[in-house]
Amino acid sequence: MDPAVRHPVLSEAELEEMAPRSQRAAPSTLTRMKKKIRCSGSVAKSLLLKFIPILGWLPRYPVKEWLLGDIVSGLSVGIIQLPQGLAYALLAGVPPVFGLYSSFFPVLLYAIFGTSRHISPGTFAVISVMVGSVTESLVPSENYRLPGNESVIDIAARDNDRVEVASALTFLVGLFQIMLGLVQVGFVVTYLSEPLIRGYTSAAAIHVTVSQMKSVLGVQISQRSHPLSLIYAFVNLCAKVPETNIASLLIGCISITVLFLVKFLNDKYSSKIRMPIPIELITLIVATGISYGASLHQVYGVDIVGEIPTGMKAPMLPNTDIFARVVGNAFAIAVVVYAFTISLAKMFGVKHGYNIDSNQELIALGLSNSIGSFFQCFTIGTAMSRSLVQESTGGHSQVASAVSSLVILIIILKAGELFETLPKAILAAVVVVNLKGIYKQFTDVPMLWRSNKFDLLVWLVTFIATILLNLDIGLAVSVAFSLLTVIFRTQKPHYSILGKVHNTDIYRDVAQFDQVQEIQGVKIFQSSCTLYFANANLYAEAVKKMCGTDVDTLIELKKKAMKKQKQLQEKAEKQMKKENKKREKELDAIVSNSPAAKEPEIQIAADYEVLEEAGLDYLGSEKCNLHSLILDLSTAGFLDTVSIKVLKNIFRDFQEIDVQVYLTGCQVYIIEQLEAGNFFSKSITKNLLFNSVHDAVTYISRTHGQQDTKGSDTCLNTKI
């Protein structure tokens, strides 16, 4: 069996990647393959195959098995791309035809460069509204009031400028994606954790809905993107409710109901029908027909799509003057587009068993967007709903995307103008109904409440920040917050004192388990998290507190006692000298009178007794409770200078009160970091490091064996 037939759409690069393992199964054929690649193509060819995957899979495309499915799927997707393209263009703040362009060029480019076979690239609500917030804030309608009549806006000039902004933005988005792909830092997307993405898209859906409500109500409100603009827009909208165009509202409500119902039936009977009913296309056609026939625009003042130029526009370089003002948004959009695409691509990859090259995905998206921007496309992403249609209608490969883009091409070239009388309310309905999947994400809240409160917090903060601060600043705040949660989660760890499970070498939290017993004279301390600057001081406090020994007071008492001892010693020495002198004098006078001379010595002894009672004895009676402290560092992933300093201080403080400290469970890297941080010294030797808690306990019980039994006796006495 020839491997090329066995893996019809695996690129040669992929085959080569597989080779080391595959060799065992079928060494002869694969070795031949590899040799062939090496001989004929060399490095250049394999790079070419890596960067242009279509060269790898198209020659081996199994026409007989896949082509029909791809065509059916491509047609279905193309039919969805049309209304979505028109609708999302309005979200992006540009005339509808640019949505069609965006559903053609980038989609075709992705088919050439992409590695996912099932996702459907193209216009996407969340990304479109992000683009829209940039175009609307940089090119606000207010700036285009006609000089003579202030209430009329020069829509043509405004839209022209908006298209310019959108394509410049899209070019930058593409550029960022290519750069990220080339330097292989696709991992930035890991900062966008799932709760964040879901909270973000939920907020985006609210933004989209509010922005579409004006089309459904048939009113005009000026919308500018700034913090709290969503709230202002909503208030403005409510104020304009009395001006509602009833015809628009009716069209909107009816079409939303129809779309929703039919989509529901499509989902329900998806297993029974080969292809979902193209209800969006049907609605579009019917509505356009009615609108044209009943002259809805002229008679009822219903807002319609308006002029859709037929044919292509000549490519144009993006306006570089705009770059500086959109660079931040471009980066955010680039990352968000990638995050959606890669998660969908990986999902399908896992389902159908093929690998996704995440860096190549970035490059594919980048090329789609940056080349697309020359043709005035706005930024594309990947819509989950459309991708599911592509997969479920039998799409096997990127050919389906290519077919769908051809459908759009035909419409651009021939049928665009037919949709000129389409009411905008229909497009709004298409947008709103397509958000159904995102609205469902609100059920995340109770789910996360049960499963993970921190992730719920991330979800909620992302949602609220994005609602209040808009999609750009909201995203930045959300990412910052979700990174901060890592600090929160590690800053106040669970601290536990471990005890031994009877007759085993297992040590567990004494507070959690009943059958666990602490070892006499030994405290075993564990933190649930790694030790670093934000929790190091808390760690030290917790150690001291949980040891049940007021270490600081003990040290204080000891220092005082030492001082007192020194003073007493000095005093005694002085007195001795005095006495000696006196005695010498006495000796001079009387030759022998010893009993009197003993008096001062008794005095000193009494002083020492007072001292013992005051401090040293206190120390002694405490000490018998604790002679060893084991710090289990098995949860430590890294150490910084602050944590090393804190550990040093713990060693110093406990050694001061004659408690020996041991470290256990240090990973190799931790020991290296301890060494680099000058942790080890005369008083902290490497002999205090043990592999496991049990090793340390064994060592301690061996060395303290005798003292221990003695100690516990006195303990019982003093404890009463």
Add this chain to the structure above:
Amino acid sequence: MDPAVRHPVLSEAELEEMAPRSQRAAPSTLTRMKKKIRCSGSVAKSLLLKFIPILGWLPRYPVKEWLLGDIVSGLSVGIIQLPQGLAYALLAGVPPVFGLYSSFFPVLLYAIFGTSRHISPGTFAVISVMVGSVTESLVPSENYRLPGNESVIDIAARDNDRVEVASALTFLVGLFQIMLGLVQVGFVVTYLSEPLIRGYTSAAAIHVTVSQMKSVLGVQISQRSHPLSLIYAFVNLCAKVPETNIASLLIGCISITVLFLVKFLNDKYSSKIRMPIPIELITLIVATGISYGASLHQVYGVDIVGEIPTGMKAPMLPNTDIFARVVGNAFAIAVVVYAFTISLAKMFGVKHGYNIDSNQELIALGLSNSIGSFFQCFTIGTAMSRSLVQESTGGHSQVASAVSSLVILIIILKAGELFETLPKAILAAVVVVNLKGIYKQFTDVPMLWRSNKFDLLVWLVTFIATILLNLDIGLAVSVAFSLLTVIFRTQKPHYSILGKVHNTDIYRDVAQFDQVQEIQGVKIFQSSCTLYFANANLYAEAVKKMCGTDVDTLIELKKKAMKKQKQLQEKAEKQMKKENKKREKELDAIVSNSPAAKEPEIQIAADYEVLEEAGLDYLGSEKCNLHSLILDLSTAGFLDTVSIKVLKNIFRDFQEIDVQVYLTGCQVYIIEQLEAGNFFSKSITKNLLFNSVHDAVTYISRTHGQQDTKGSDTCLNTKI
């Protein structure tokens, strides 16, 4: 022995805190004490003692032992406070006399409310320059040009406004500190890790030096705080070098040299002299004398301190209009002041064996600043150099601070005007020389390079950000960056495959140790860090990669094989049916002819063989290398939904290729989080959890015992 004598300066609250332990040593006296407190004072009194520590320690002040030391120390510190107060006032952008006020009121207040006995509160270079950046940016000199003569600035009006800004800022700083103290969130300071603080102060020292160079050179430059303003100021300064006032420069250079030398000698012979030579005071007096005698201001144009009003000013409410504009800076300054104070206080506390109440420290600083602000003080902090003087000259308690503030009071009331002819260059020299300790921090760079690269990065980023973006934005950027390093450090952990140390139950990284052997058929995987959203996907990739098994390809092959198998089965069934029909026909024709009917079955068998070769056999030969995967989660401190999902996927993928996955070393909290996250299911049961790696290995070797020996035989064959 009476406890009151034993702990002369412990507050009763402290005593009570100690009580539970102390009881054992001297139960009778302490129980009596506690009863006394409870009877007479109740909660109100103990709260009073907590919030006004002086009520606790002053009645028990050991006059005979401590008073002399405290007076000597207080005089020494007061003598230093004078020049520093005058000099740092210039840093804060206000006339020198306000530095004297700031060295009096807040210092006295701290003596009443503070719990540290050895720190010297008062003006501090870093804080003063932070205040200065606010006053200079809100009240720039440019706004005070006289209407007639543009080159002359109305200094009196400007300084008046600056004082207003400084005291409003200081009031807010105090308010923030009190609030932080009352809600007990002093822990915010843990975000200011040591490398950050040191990098920050080093940058602040550069800011201070540049701002003082204009006084030394005797030139005027307008300085406004904004990003990159330090660079502009330096460039402006260089441009003005030709205008240098030679007399000023000479005074500055000579005094810097003298101060530096004498301070060096003071340090060197600190053990031999009871009190350091008050060289700053001497320089001040000598310089003032010379300046007055030689009329330096009038003859050589040397810039002098100017009018110092005698006596106090009436207290004034801070201007609330300014609050909104300084609130961000106030918070930053509040935290920085606290960070310096608490670290010094804890250092002395450890050295002398007493406890610091960090929340009370915040309240003490807050009261000092907020009440001080009514008297036009600017924000105070704690200078390390001065505190060391206070301690080394025999200071035992807050009485030293009180004495030092009285020294300043006398100067304010009587001697202030004597310093009116003091050249500003002298004050600049005092500032610069006092930064010596901070300059030494540059040696951190090589030290950190050796010990911890990440901490070095924090140091450098903090330093550069603070230099370029100034002290306010620089601090925010630095804190954000230092928190990000936690992400960096945990995002790319070390992954290791563990093996067993011969004849022990210890498992160690096979790549690090020679005598460690992997267990046949079992991979034990460990990550050095906790598993969370930013590294979860990398973890999954690393597991798959380090297992030496191309899991994705195996799954792909398996799915293909299954599909093929299904197709073949269908084909076979069809053929069977066909054959059956044929046979039936044949049966109709000829009654018995069985051998011919067997042919198709042989065909199917052959197909299966091809299939086995292609995929299933491949799977089989891989499988014998690996039947179990152990994920050691002992380093996990918490799990989030992303990491639980990733773990689930690992289970699913490996179970797909018949590798059983086990989890070991999960802490109790981790298991709870797994449960909450719906991790366990039919295929992932709690039976797959083990206490330790060894337990899991024991279990696996028991269940796989027989298969294992069989497996390894075939393995040897296929491996060649």
